[in-house]
Amino acid sequence: MNQLSKQILGAFDEWKEEQTKKTEMIDQANKETKSSKQVKDVNDFDLYNKIYNENILLMYKGAITFDLVTSVIETLDRKVAQVESDKKVQKLFYSAAVEVVHNLYHHMDEIKGQFEGVSEHDAKSGLITVLAKEKYYNILTGNFIPTKNTYDLKAKIDEVNTTDKDGLRALYKETLSNGQFSDKGTAGLGLIQLARKTGEKLNYKFDKVNSEYSYFTFQIKINRV
Template sequence: MSLFKYYREMQKEGVILYFNGPISQMVVESIAELMRTKMRAEEAGMGAAQRVFAVLVEQMQNIVRYSSDRRAGSGEGLGEVAHGQVVVGREKDGRFFVACGNRIHAEDGGGLVERIGRLQAMNRDELKAHYKERRKASPGDSGKGAGLGFVEMARKAVRPLSCDIVPMDGSTSFFSMKVVTQ
């Protein structure tokens, strides 16, 4: 294994931050603060930094909440711990992207693609109206929220959300998603 090879590849792809491993709420907070500090140092602009920060936190929280590869944390204040990947970087045009990936239950894949597909088809005004509608809605069957996360990310994105689901075995798939912000 050559870490230098990975280093060069990530530099070429504009990667600023790459994390692969166990994610808990405490890790979410730590990485989010690290990214906020990094973007201030790059003088990315307050608006860009806030959008990246919000998308990063939402994607990492989705990993914690919905990953099929999670377990109770061991240690003080860890809560649930899930395995996932998060990448923050810059596109060739200078825009920031936040991508995440994690295992999901295979039967959840179709619903995710459908929800994201609906958001991809909406314009700014439709996303705003849909957001207001979802805020008034009660939490879904899972009890984990009103489904605002994807809507909020779509509102902060400058391109439609992109996602991919790759079957891994009979019961799990790998979900990945990329959000490009200004």
């Protein structure tokens, strides 16, 4: 993973921590003072400014359902059409967004319920953030995943990241011919397609929560120029 990717993922972690602290502060203010509404208004305004300044097209944390996936993809399609004039980039972004959001949805079935320190709602929730920069888009997702499943996923991503363009084409055909598909996925075909279409590395990290679960952060860049 290059330095820029590390900074992107690190910034995303800091943003998540910042939002958690902000929520805790607002909750505490609501309990302690009658002026809590003013405090919340100020924090909401600060958050709005952050979203505006960072050019965040979409920011979501919550349950990942089939209906939600459909809604997110439709929303992103509309928003990108408003800010992106290049039809080829629009098409590429849409294709990448579909792959990333569907991958997130498939991971939800791997979580059976609450675990130590994490409620069932949070355990089965996901994060989706989409940023529009001057020269590229960033799609970032986060979700819990069984630690035992991280090893195969890491191996698949690393294989994709260390394979060149021609190799990815061959790997895609090989994976198709092997027919190693499951109810929850397509044997890494989506990851291969993401790398092939965007020409970018798949950036990721796993943060171990406990012996049973880890937190998976994933990021892909789509160039605008």
